[in-house]
Amino acid sequence: MAAELAELLTIARDVLDAAAPRFVEGVGAPSAVDKGRGDFATELDLELERTLSRQLTERTGFEVHGEEFGGPQLTSGTAWVLDPIDGTFNYSAGHPLSGMLLALVRDGEPVIGLTWLPGLNQRYAATVDGPVHLNGQPLPKLERGKLSDAMIGFGAFNIDGAGRIPGIFRFNLLGALSRLSGRVRMHGSTGIDLAYTASGVLGGAVVFGHHPWDNAAGVALVRAAGGVVTDLLGRDWTIESKSVLAAAPGVHEELLDMIGETVRAADTAGRGSDAGSEER
Incomplete structure (x- = not known):
């Protein structure tokens, strides 16, 4: 399982890396879909979700459950969970604190997590057993704090x-x-x-x-x-x-x-x- 997760993590990294330039290019995109009070999606949300979902499914065989288009139920089986633009209000305003979120979920438990922050040049990735990597470098375990x-x-x-x-x-x-x-x-x-x-x-x-x-x-x-x-x-x-x-x-x-x-x-x-x- 560890080897399989490592391979899937590598694929997920490649897919998000390929999308990062388009993400950066679209910063400042206006609202395109009104989703309720203070919530909306841009055209880039829709475009990125389509692109990322297609590539992940083609390369891994697992379906994608995305924010904009939904997908398979997540309490059983294996699926990717995708937010193509997290912090959409920030993103649309040109604020750098936004990113792409991707997880692999098995029977309701996330076993891979990736948070890509292209505006900050930060890429966080990990499989369930750790460690967490930032831009490819392992981070230490969290210490007890106050x-x-x-x-x-x-x-x-x-x-x-x-x-x-x-x-x-x-x-x-x-x-x-x-x-x-x-x-x-x-x-x-x-x-x-x-x-x-x-x-x-x-x-x-x-x-x-x-x-x-x-x-x-x-x-x-x-x-x-x-x-x-x-x-x-x-x-x-x-x-x-x-x-x-x-x-x-x-x-x-x-x-x-x-x-x-x-x-x-x-x-x-x-x-x-x-x-x-x-x-x-």
Whole structure:
């Protein structure tokens, strides 16, 4: 299995490398498909997903589940999971913090993860057993850390937002995090938050989204680096999880305690956030 994964990782690297110049060329592309409030796809999203999906399927025999066109179900069997442009808002604005995310998922578990950040000339890749490679060079395993020393990536929010994890809960969580962590960072890209957690740039990442194309590649990287990945409730992350909490050992435990205290405070105040019961 290790030899097979290594071969598939090499193919995936080649495919993403070939697409990187087109990715860079398209920076600043305007919205082409409206997907809801504050969410859209550019023509490059569509083009890159078609191109990458075709090449991956032809070269590996595995189908692709992409953000824009969907694909096979992911709880069983083997498939690639692709986000052709992660951080689309950044990308369309000409901001360099965006990238291509690709994972190979087997029976719901990511076994290969790649995060390509062409605007930063950074390429993160790993198989499930590690190590994580940055631009072809292996990175050390994550060491045990403390939240007070760590920068934490934090997902986007609108304080007036409703849904599974309401904006007011995210706001309260951000406040608690600002008191306990070294620094908070909002990159506007789940892929960057998770890749930087895997490399040790960040001590952890709080991800409110549940889409597999956003999360699978980064989850594979963090696990390969020796990090801890759960949902916000502390349950092991799976392809069906509704959120991600990824961090270095030690930091993860402190983040989980902080989230639990914020949930309890919300319940006591009678605000009833779904964040505390999203999977109960």
